[in-house]
Amino acid sequence: MFRRIYEDLIKNHMEGTGGFPVMLAPLVQSGHVKIVDDEIRFWNGSRIFLCHCQLEKHRFKYQGAEIHVLLIDELTMFTSTIYRFLRGRMRAPGLDIPQWAIDFFREKFGVNLSAKIPLALSGSNPGNLGHGWVKAAFIDGVAEFAIRRMSPSEGGMLRQYIPARLEDNPHIDAAEYEGKLAGLGTKELVRAMRDGDWSIVAGAFFDNIREDKHKLPSFTPPAHWTRFRSFDWGSAKPFSVGWWVVAEAEWVKTFKDGKERMLPQGALVRYREWYGVKRDEDGQIKANEGLRLSAEAVGRGIMERERGEKIDEAMSRADPSMWKEDGGASNAEKMLKCDARDPNKICGPRFAPADNTRALGWQEMYSRLAWEDVDDGEPMLFVTEDCYDWWRTVPPLQHDENKPEDINSDMEDHAGDDTRYACMGRPVSRVQKPRTPTGPAPWTMDWITSQGSRG
Structure with missing residues (x-):
């Protein structure tokens, strides 16, 4: 036992x-x-x-x-x-x-x-x-x-x-114990403990994540929106690449469900990911086991996945350990020279070292996810349904027992880390956040009518 x-x-x-x-x-x-x-x-x-x-x-x-x-x-x-x-x-x-x-x-x-x-x-x-x-x-x-x-x-x-x-449970007074569970606090936590509801993550670090607030259908970002990427290195453990777009306050209709949406100005949207986790022959994930790919192979994979896109590499952030040199070229350099035919050719993805201040980074990420404490109830960070491993690994992340402001690094925190790098590269202030414009979407009948009423 x-x-x-x-x-x-x-x-x-x-x-x-x-x-x-x-x-x-x-x-x-x-x-x-x-x-x-x-x-x-x-x-x-x-x-x-x-x-x-x-x-x-x-x-x-x-x-x-x-x-x-x-x-x-x-x-x-x-x-x-x-x-x-x-x-x-x-x-x-x-x-x-x-x-x-x-x-x-x-x-x-x-x-x-x-x-x-x-x-x-x-x-x-x-x-x-x-x-x-x-x-x-x-x-x-x-x-x-x-x-x-x-x-x-x-x-x-x-x-x-x-x-x-x-x-x-035959060994307890259900009515009495239910009252004790009700005293746990949030209704989500009560439901997790009372009903064994595994869709609720008891004690999660990011207790403000909600699918109805943060999950978007897959979509193609408008070409003029700024796109960048974030990267957390891993070999024995999974690596994680996230592709992000900075939203502009305008109506867009490039979502899979066909609906037109306006996201908050400056919000970050994770619209694609590549997560290097090992799977067995049946496709089952081997949690927290990496693919053991070389830096060059990861670099080629990144370039293949973003072919035809304009990526702002100055905004892109990666794990600072990528620049460590241990008797040879760093992983960042290897990733740049990822052409198998010409090892001297610079053709791979470029990144800047991320700010790896963990507690501050998690707080920045938490702040972007926040929605209850803002006037319009809108978060400043969204993740599409395509990002399966983000949704699988980030909501369950727990506090470190010895450092409550940090996340338990024994967990599968790699997608969380690359998200933290993205947020630290583009910090947001709630005070400075522009309000989402209200009113009907442009060129709809309601919009045309409203324009007419203005003379």
Whole structure:
């Protein structure tokens, strides 16, 4: 049984009326069970090991483990890397789940267990640093209780999502506990914790992101609007490229849904992205695993994707680590000379080093996303529906436990980083923001009528 932090492991499973010492007291008294430190030993040779794995490097403590049943308490507290490693330690040759256990799970929880082990059982609330990868792996696009066989790269096991809501817990007074949940604050957070709603990100750093406010249909920006790009480097971890346009206060009708919109003057719109994340043979994302492309290959990919566009390279910003030299050319230089036929030809994308002041950058990004505290209720940052990985990874980002003004960098924060670079390259002041013009769209019948009334 794993919990991320040792102190939480002890509090949740060794202390209180629900802890193992109380739960197993009759067996301890009869001599059938011994509890020695973090290990529970049964008379028949079975054992329960209480384990913790706070950091990714700690996973190697379990390199030689043979795990028959893997129990994880609060899965979203772990990274995908830790979970995959522990899952890889699961093996139980020749062992079966007893029929009584299969019957118990079916009758008690409506869950059909395979008669074979190893078996992994994970419980979690929405939120925390693993929210994004857990949601993508277990919940997105999956019917509740549906059992599916995963690909070899995803462990090759059967997988099932079992929803859990307040009324499903037989050990609490639902009415009393609901009142405590209501005291959490926002209705979104209450819904996430009460109903297990994974579309709500509990404890998110950017708690002001809303799809109805920030998500736009795909569109082609007007040619005269300023376009630029932002870039966060990664090889073993994903890289992230975002293409942005600076909106002008005019009516445009180049959206996929055909609607005419006027965006706030100076608003940033992320209209395209390229996210270098690894996928398995079934197209499933391997969260936070990069493509390991060279700087030259990334440079060629950027130029191919923006062919025919006019990009303002003076405004474009990239990860400052791109300019580090370690006994050879920097990645920024390699990206510039990305022509495979002529390594001396300068033909790749140009960037300026981004301002990498993290706390200030996140605040600038938060300010652009803000909409509740402004007169017209309009944010100054939008992201189109095409930017799947932005929507997958940015809303779940959490605060750093030790630095609340920063984001937990153990999470998949690469699209967030490139967005931060874009915002720092073009800071906005709410005081200086021009009000969005009101009235009907130009050359509509309502507009023509209004012009006539002016004489």
